[in-house]
Amino acid sequence: xxxxxxxxxxxxxxxxxxxxxxxxxxxxxxxxxxxxxxxxxxxxxxxxxxxxxxxxxxxxxxxxxxxxxxxxxxxxxxxxxxxxxxxxxxxxxxxxxxxxxxxxxxxxxxxxxxxxxxxxxxxxxxxxxxxxxxxxxxxxxxxxxxxxxxxxxxxxxxxxxxxxxxxxxxxxxxxxxxxxxxxxxxxxxxxxxxxxxxxxxxxxxxxxxxxxxxxxxxxxxxxxxxxxxxxxxxxxxxxxxxxxxxxxxxxxxxxxxxxxxxxxxxxxxxxxxxxxxxxxxxxxxxxxxxxxxxxxxxxxxxxxx
Numbered sequence: 001x002x003x004x005x006x007x008x009x010x011x012x013x014x015x016x017x018x019x020x021x022x023x024x025x026x027x028x029x030x031x032x033x034x035x036x037x038x039x040x041x042x043x044x045x046x047x048x049x050x051x052x053x054x055x056x057x058x059x060x061x062x063x064x065x066x067x068x069x070x071x072x073x074x075x076x077x078x079x080x081x082x083x084x085x086x087x088x089x090x091x092x093x094x095x096x097x098x099x100x101x102x103x104x105x106x107x108x109x110x111x112x113x114x115x116x117x118x119x120x121x122x123x124x125x126x127x128x129x130x131x132x133x134x135x136x137x138x139x140x141x142x143x144x145x146x147x148x149x150x151x152x153x154x155x156x157x158x159x160x161x162x163x164x165x166x167x168x169x170x171x172x173x174x175x176x177x178x179x180x181x182x183x184x185x186x187x188x189x190x191x192x193x194x195x196x197x198x199x200x201x202x203x204x205x206x207x208x209x210x211x212x213x214x215x216x217x218x219x220x221x222x223x224x225x226x227x228x229x230x231x232x233x234x235x236x237x238x239x240x241x242x243x244x245x246x247x248x249x250x251x252x253x254x255x256x257x258x259x260x261x262x263x264x265x266x267x268x269x270x271x272x273x274x275x276x277x278x279x280x281x282x283x284x285x286x287x288x289x290x291x292x293x294x295x296x297x298x299x300x301x302x303x304x305x
Contacts, residue, residue: 006088009096014057015048016065016073016107017154019244021237026132029151030116031143032068033127044143046104046150047128057103065107069116069128076106080153082146104150108243111185156236156246163249164210165197166222166256167298174280179264180295181217186240187272193279194292195253206252218276219267225255231297240272253298
């Protein structure tokens, strides 16, 4: 007697691995919990779902993530395809020979995004939430194998950034003061003060980049002097656009000066700088002011000279 032949059922779906790192260093991933009619026990999965006929998979991810979490996702260029043959499973009330093709993209949402919430009514998702990756990998949060596989395969992209910063000093009531800029909520290390400056554009001389960045951030022109030294930093964190990156910053540090009477101010509204001020060096060395480590490195360079 021949074995029963079940009808074939093939489904193409698209999902996104959406991660972030909190200020305390906790790594989280955005997940969707399946509705009870789909899974009687608690089970979480990547946000995403079926690709409709004629629909681009990236468009499907954007649509599905919004329906399941209420968030607007940006989808990267990288993706992994997972294939699963599931003979004898039940789909839509009947037993089928199923073949699941799952396209998993890297995705990210804006840092200022609200808490996730399910938008779709009577869909397959009961809840959406950020979950610690440590809890996912340890099994404390029950997930499908695809989640752990995608976390292992889709690592944060490596980004290397060359930047130019300036040590701009003057004499003040409390001794030497340095011009610093405070990093806004849109940047890495939000709330910390750093040296004025920023990224070097392709083909741009670092000294020219510093002069341009000081004008854009502080609204004043500066004269760039000698190169004091180099600094670098390596960490994994959430970029200003919300993307999780394996980030390596290489910083050139110059001496620079302003014209007499120049008064710096926040010239670029809505950017990565939300305050500009001359800060007494004594308040930096005494830890009264939270500063980025590039500032402390610049202090060491000045001291050694």
